[in-house]
Amino acid sequence: MRKSLALGMTVAMTSGLAALVPAVANAACTTGPCSQPTTVTFSLNSSGTFQINQASNAVTLASQTLSATGATVSGALPATTVTDGRAQVAGAWTVSISSTAFSDGVAGDPTIPASLASATTNLNLVAANNTAATTGGTALVAYVPVASLGTTASPLVVATLVQGVAVTNYTPSMSIAVPPTAVAGTYTGTVTQTLS
Numbered sequence: 231m232r233k234s235l236a237l238g239m240t241v242a243m244t245s246g247l248a249a250l251v252p253a254v255a256n257a258a259c260t261t262g263p264c265s266q267p268t269t270v271t272f273s274l275n276s277s278g279t280f281q282i283n284q285a286s287n288a289v290t291l292a293s294q295t296l297s298a299t300g301a302t303v304s305g306a307l308p309a310t311t312v313t314d315g316r317a318q319v320a321g322a323w324t325v326s327i328s329s330t331a332f333s334d335g336v337a338g339d340p341t342i343p344a345s346l347a348s349a350t351t352n353l354n355l356v357a358a359n360n361t362a363a364t365t366g367g368t369a370l371v372a373y374v375p376v377a378s379l380g381t382t383a384s385p386l387v388v389a390t391l392v393q394g395v396a397v398t399n400y401t402p403s404m405s406i407a408v409p410p411t412a413v414a415g416t417y418t419g420t421v422t423q424t425l426s
Contacts, residue, residue, distance in 0.1 A: 274317070276315060276316055276317040277315040277317075277395070278315060278316060279313050279314070279315030279316075279395075280313070280314055280315065280316055280323070280425070281312075281313050281425065282310065282311070282312050282313075282325060282423060282424075282425040283310070283311045283313070284307075284308040284309070284310050284311075284423070285308040285309040285310075286308045287308070289305070289306070289307055289308055291303050291304065291305035291404075291406075292304075292305055294408070296408070296410065296412060296414065297410070298410055299410060300407065300408045300409045300410040300412065301408040301412075302405060302406070302407055302408065303405070303406045303408060304403065304404065304405035304406070305403060305404070306401055306402070306403045307401070307402040307403060307404060307421060308401075309399065309400075309401045310325070310399070310400055310401065310402060310423060311397060311398070311399050312325060312387075312389070312397070312398045312425060313395075313396075313397050314367075314369070314389075314392050314395070314396050314397075314398075315395045316392075317367075317394055317395055318392060318393065319393055320390075320391050320392070320393065321369075321389075321391075321392035321393070321396075322388075322389060322390045322391075322392060323388075323389050323392065323425060323426065324385050324387070324388050324389075324425075324426055325385070325386050325387040325388075325423050325424065325425050326383035326384055326385050326386060326423070326424045326426065327349050327376055327379065327383060327384060327386040327402065327421065327422070327423050327424075328344070328379060328380060328381055328382060328383040328384070328421070328422050328424070329344035329347055329379040329380065329381075329404075329419055329420065329421045329422070330344060330381065330419045330420045330421075331343050331344050331419060332344075332347075332406065332417040332418065332419035333417060333418065333419070334413065334415030334416060334417050334418075335415075335416075335418065336415060339413050339415065340411060340412060340413065342406065342408055342409070342412060342417060342419075344378075344379045344380050344381065344419065345378045345379065345380055346378075346406055346407045346408070346409070347378070347379040347404055347405065347406045347407075347419075347421075348375070348376060348377050348378060348379065348404065348405050348407075349375070349376040349379060349384075349386055349402055349403070349404045349405075349421075350373075350375050350376075350402070350403050350404075350405075351373050351386060351387060351400045351401060351402045351403065352400060352401045352403070353371065353372075353373035353387065353400050354373050354375075363398050363399060363400055364389075364396050364397065364398045365396075365397050365399075366394060366395045366396050366397050367392065367393050367394025367395050367396035367397075368391070368392070368393050368394065368396060369389040369390070369391060369392040369393070369396045369398060370389065370390045370391045371387060371388070371389045371398055371400075372387070372388045372389075372390075373386070373387060373400075374386055374387070374388060379404070379421070383422070383424050386402060386423070387400060402423070404421065
């Protein structure tokens with residue numbers, strides 16, 4: 231009876247100790263190969279989007295009163311967005327601006343030539359060659375003031391080093407130096423921004 235009790239205690243103690251001994255660590259890989267590389271390939275496609283959009287296609291500038299020195303009419307044009315989804319490393323684009331003459335629509339009345347209009351953008355509020363105007367990808371965007379508009383388009387905004395899908399926002403504005411020879415009336419002209 232005493233022998234069986236002693237034997238039972240010995241078995242129990244041995245089992246308890248086995249639970250406290252850590253498992254043997256995995257042996258190092260020695261029969262090779264011990265690592266396997268995997269080549270991962272995927273494609274990124276360009277949407278090809280390359281476009282200019284304006285918040286609207288019409289704007290009314292504030293009225294002015296003519297005087298012996300003429301008048302100056304100025305104001306913001308619609309907010310403009312250039313989307314370059316060509317996903318290039320060093321893309322480039324230019325937005326040029328042009329204008330027709332401004333007419334009151336009355337036959338025989340003098341028109342106001344486009345050359346008396348100038349154009350700027352709000353990009354002059356930040357440093358030239360800035361990235362602040364662009365979201366998504368990146369671009370160096372420079373503002374070029376246009377002292378005199380005309381039927382031949384002049385560069386207004388130029389972007390270089392366009393990388394990835396880059397969306398650039400700016401707001402152009404214009405000023406028209408109306409001569410004192412102008413007559414009273416409501417004048418209309420067309421200002422065009424062209425992306426290239």
